[in-house]
Amino acid sequence: MAKSGANEKELWRACEAAIEGTKQKVEMAIRVAKSTAAWGKGKIGKGQTAKPRVLAVTTKDKGERTKAFLRVLKYTDDTTLEQAKIYKLKNLGKVEVLTSDPSGCTFLLGFDNLRNQRVAPVQWTMRNLDDRNRLLVCILHICKDVLGRLPKVAGIDIVELALWAKEHTSTGSKQQNLKDGPSGDLFAEGDTSVTVGNELVSQAEEEEMEVLLGTYVMGIGEAELFSERLKRELHALEAANVHAILETEHLVDEVLQGLESVTISVDDMDEWLGLFNVKLRHMREDIEAIETRNNKLEMQSFNYKALAAELDFLLEKFHVPSEISHCLTEGSFDESSLRTYIEACEWLRSALCGFDELDPRYTTTIAVKEKRAYLDIIKLTFVRRACAFLRDYFVNLVDSLMNDKGNFSQRGQLKKPDHADLHKKCRIYVRLLCHLKILDKNSLTPLRKTYCSSFNHLLRHETREFANELRAGTKAPKVQSAWFEGSTAPNQNVDTSMISEAYSKMLAVFVPLLVEESSFLSFFMRFEASSPDPPSIHDDDDLGMENDENGDMGALDMGALNVSLRDLLDGIQEDFFATVDWAHKIDPLLCISLHGITERYISDLKAETAGYVGLLLDALEDKIGTLFTRFVDDARHQIEKNDKNVKQTGVMTFVPRFALLATRMEQYIQGQSRDLVDQAYMKIIGIMFVTLDKISQADPKHSDIFLLENYAAFQNSLYDLANCVPTLAKFYHQASESYEQSCSRHISVVIYYQFERLFQFAKRIEDAMLNNSPEEVQFQVGLSKSDLRKVAKSNLAGVDKHITAMHKKLMKNMTCDELIPTLWDKCKKEFLEKYDTFAQLAAKVYPGENIPSVTEIRDLLAST
Template sequence: MSAMQQQQQQQQQLGDDGDLQGSVEAFFANTDSAVLMAFRVAKSQASWSVAGRRTRLTTKPRILVVTVSVLGAYLRCWLSIAAVYIFCVFPVHLFRYFCGNLMQLAKLYKLKHLIKVEAVSSDNTGCSFVMGFDNLKNQRVAPPQWNMRTLDDRNRLLTGILKLCKENVGRIPKIIGMDVVEMALWAQANAKSLPIGGPVSTDAIEAGGEEKDAKVTVERELVSKAEEDDMEALLGTYVMGIDEAEAFSERLKRELTALEAANVHAILESEPLVEEVLLQLDAAQSSVDDMDEWLGIFNVKLRHMREDIESIEARNNMLEMQAQNNGALVQEMDTLLERLRVPPEYAAILTGGTFEEARMPQNVEACDWLAGALHGLEPPFLDANYATMRAVKDKRAELEKLKATFVRRASDFLRSYFSNLVDFMISDKSYFSQRGQLKRPDHADLRFKCRTYARMLQHLKTLDRNSLDPLRKAYCHSLNLLLRREAREFANELRASTKVLKSTGAWLDSTQGGATQGAGGGDNSPVSEAYAKMLRIFIPLLVDESSFFASFMCFEVLPLNPPSAGGDDDDKDDDDISAMEMDGTDIKSSEQNPAELESLNQSLQELLEGIQEDFYAVVDWAYKIDPLRCISMQGVTERYLSGHKADAAGFVRRLLADLQSRISFQFNRFVDEAKFQIERHDRNVKQMGVLSYIPIFASLAGRMENLIQENSRDMVDQAYMKLVGTMFTVLERIAQVDPKYVDVLLLENYAAFQNSMFDLANVVPTLARFYQQASEAYEQACTRYINSVINYQFEKLFQFAQRVENLLYTISPEEVPFQLGFSKMDLRKILKTSLAGVEKVLQGLYKRMQKHLTSEELLPSLWEKFKEDFLDKYESLEALLMKCYPNEALSPSSLEMKEIFKALVF
């Protein structure tokens, strides 16, 4: 662009600015605002999408106007001088166009809120910037960007705003991203074009608003034009070279001396004025001294007056404090007297009232009051200073006497009440089982009557903790009689009503009927059902009684009732009687109290002592009828015991553990008897075939497996280990009686054990181990027996082969025929004697094996094993002869021998 075009553009812009200034001033003609600056700008503001990302940048034309407005005036004093100040604000107006070229006010910003001006980094021209205001920090849209037409407009606007803020607001906004030095140089070069150069003068603005078109003037300038010209002329007269600096300094010193002399001369000429001022100062000093004296007098009087006022206030404060203390003392004494008063109705109940069920609410209410009264006389509820008062001591002694009287009366009543209640139930036979009728014990009525006095027991524990021990013993003694009577009558009737066939108890008899049991059937015998019924009826009853006793007798332990064991669906009574606070609210214990739990278990021992004898009687009765029923009884007991492992009441667990030990003892007794019968089985008598106790044990094991219930497996496995171990030991001992047939007896019995235990060994790990042991013993016995049969006819032949093999360790195969006893003649002789008529020999061996065995089903497998072992040895012999005697052929050969075996007919 040429210089002429730039000049034309600037002139056009100036013309436009002039029209704009006039339009803006016409807009503010009827207001109290004066226009300082007006510019045409472009407003750019980003629009935001829903997701928060910038989508487009909108640009709109705007007019930016800076005005000054008069807010008001006030009088401010400083020392002895008064001045009137007019406070102005400098709003920045933002106009927009509508309906063509008409202007409309869009925004109004106050310069006192302007905190920063930041250049837009994306604009390389530097004409765009953003103004930040402290009252617009929380806006949700991005601040607008202002784009000036030229840098001159930007510098003119910002320089004017900075000067207005500095001179009138007292601070300047922060400039970010702009060269401040460049702006200062521009302001120096264009100082005349700026609309303001200092504080705004209020003379240019009429307070009443008569001349709205008055221009804003400048009150002062930092440097006038004349002074600036003089400074330039002065600086121009000197050549600021380094070599003339000393001369210039000397000249300045001389001029300074001349100026100081002129100043001293001027001061001396003003001596009359100074003297007059001094006289006035002396007069003022005299007046000040007089005033100081008067002020001292007034100060003394004021100090005395202040002391009098303080004395009066202190006396008034003491009187007020004394009145307040007297009032508080009277109130506290009234409260103490009310606390020490004993209501006559409560005193009558505690000392002489009855304990009938209808009167129990009154008794509980009196106990509540007594406990609260005793509690209220203890710190921190009662101040420690009151504890030494005679009235408090007397009242405490009176309350202690009331407490002792009530505790004694209530304890005597409850001991008698428990005994009479149980005696009444024992005397009534309808509570117990009778001939032909099993009756389940029902203590609902007993617990209902006891619950009537539950709260009174809790109050007794609160009043006197030691009073519960005799009551607990009395309750345990009375209820123990009832429980033992119920258990004895129930057990007797249970045994009498069970119809069973009594056996001798011998282990051979106990196996009868074992074949009729299903593989997976359980124990449905009347004996086992009777024992299970005994546990099903009395174990929950004992647990309930333990839980009720712990709650009723105020033991501070966690609830004793565990989850129901054995699948019982019996209805449970709600026996949760909780301890309570002094105000009557229940106390729920969150942690187990070891001392209380130990005391509870001791009391339960007294409560349930002796009842186990009736359970033992049922176990012994069941054992006499059928010893194997101990297995099912053990499973039932273990199931109940596992269900009561979390039970805090130890007596029930001990009872079940004792029953388990009793059942184990009886079953071990049966196993020991069976073991003894096996050990004495036909001692010192020649045995042939399968021993009788092996099929008996198979039947016994099958029945025992049918009777196993859940956790009785360990006991049965222990029995298996004892019995099978004894069986194998006795078998080995009996086999040694006749060494000729030892292997035959062993293989037949081990084979019989495997055949009878095959199905059970697949499901019972213990029997599987014994099955494996029998299988290994059977294989060893078979091997020994087959070797004996082979050696019966072919011992010399195979011994010769063995001696040849031993000889090969020291000599070569070619040298063997030349050894003594190993010549070809010796070989032919052995072969002739051993293999002559081999078909008849093999048939004779088959008949010999058939004669030895009592079990025909074993013969085919044994003959097959004989054939395999014989052919293996025969093939080894043939190979050995070909190696040592190449010219001597084995006849028959190994192939011919196989054909001979195939041709044998039995």
């Protein structure tokens, strides 16, 4: 028993390993033999062999429902199983035990989805009847629990199968569980045990079968004898019933007589009920007719009352007071009458909203259409009259200011524009504009154009007069703009700060003014994207409107606002441009400070309505940048004029003048103008270096002297500025490198001019030592000791004279005497290094030869 349980456990684990990863649970696993036979045949044919297989019943939980499968597993070796085929138990339609097999261990499983396949059915053969019953009971149990139905069972009595399941569940499985623990069969799993009472046969049927089977055991030997006995008992019972009926014949007659009399009474009662039913039906019809008439009268009365109330309501809506009609169509727009107009607008708006809220069925009536058309005529008439009045009002308001010259700057007196009184007079009609926008949103477009045109004329006149007087009242010297032309450089000490102050003053006056005008325009001309309710007429003061102007107006219609801002401020930039041109003519370098001032105002603009003012300042900044770029281009052109392919010596005039220019430019830097100046440095210094190279190429013999003198002058003039300006420091280092290269080339020329044979001989010794030992070099052609003595005699005999000649050669053609000591020190250092190399080579190759030592040469150089 223990061995069998161990085998079942191994089979169970092998099945679980074969289906690992499918998330399915093995309910039962059992070994079978697989064979096939022809259709309708139950026996295994000749030549056919049975194959060992394992049938495993598995389930998979899917939330609220469970899926059941029958898996066929085959052996890959003695202990390992793999999946061969899988069937869904929901498709199982028939379980048939083959009667052709005397043992009863062979059966077929018929699946509905395989019924049409032309393949011989698979026969499964079990080892014994217990294994067969265990498998079939497990399958039937799962079909009942999971699928809610049982397949058709043939070839086996399901009652016997249920009794077998009950017996083995109550005895055999319990013992096995106590001895061996869980195993792979049906009865080892408590949740899959089959009971007769609630699965296959009901309790009552079970008791009847037990009594019947008990009777069979007590005396009945064969089914035919039992049937004969039952028939005899049935005949006896029928005869006894007939005899009892004949004995009670008189009682039957009495019952029949009573039934006949009752039938007569029932017929009479049926006639009476029929008569009463007809009368009741007529009475019910009369009552229903009366109720119908009453309901109609009540409904008619209710409708008449509702109609009268609705007509009264409509008449009240349709009525237009005469004072409202007169005010909107004929009244004047004086300031004293403004309250009346606002009240009339509120009434008209309320009346139009009332028509919009009417039931759609009323809108088709002629009266409603006519009254609505009348209100529309009143609305259009009022809007037209109000727009015409406001257009004239704006034009007359600006004309009155334009005619008074005291409102503008005059000779000797700058007048800062003040529009507070102007805005106050306009703000009187804010509520009227709110109602105009609500009544007709397109009516504000021509009003905005008129307002912007009139105020644009005023703003341009104020700006022009202020700019003219500002320029006339600012006295500043004229500064020479040609920095790199002429014999004298521009005076660096000229004070032009008053020009920058004048420009700054103009921006300080007009930028806040233009921003204020932009904000007032967006508030006054109602550029909100939506149409909010206008303020109540009971708010007598204008403080609420001022708070709306300075506070949050909600989302703005930026497209329409930008169009009006362009109409309002277009052309004002011309007077700013004229001021910039005036400053540029006085001193082009003023563009640096003007650029910084403008950038500061651009960065300070935060208001959404100041977008066009920002565009104006951007254009002004571009204008300043263009003028300064023109100045830089002129300076570059002046420097390029020095390149005439004509021999030029000494330091070029544009080198020290650039240092003066850079010093002056640094004085004008304000705010964020650093980039503008750095770009100018890169352009001017770049063309300076290119021009120096081109001029040096016109005289190759003295090009290094020319370059080192100019690069040295560049460094000396910009030393202080390079320490604090990163851009100039970069060019300073570039000039330093070019200076060192020019010095190195010039010194090499001077040295080789006097000692060329000596150092060429040293070069040949070095080349020979690449392929020969030092002892063999003196035997090479041209490198003998006699050759060494000849070279030493020509260059080292009277070496002090040669050194003096080298010093004179270095000084020749030099225009900057202050550079000579430094150059001579570099020359002596380089000559001494070269001679030291020659002396070391001579000591290796020509030992014992008498040539001046390095110490002697150093002493001679120190004495010069």
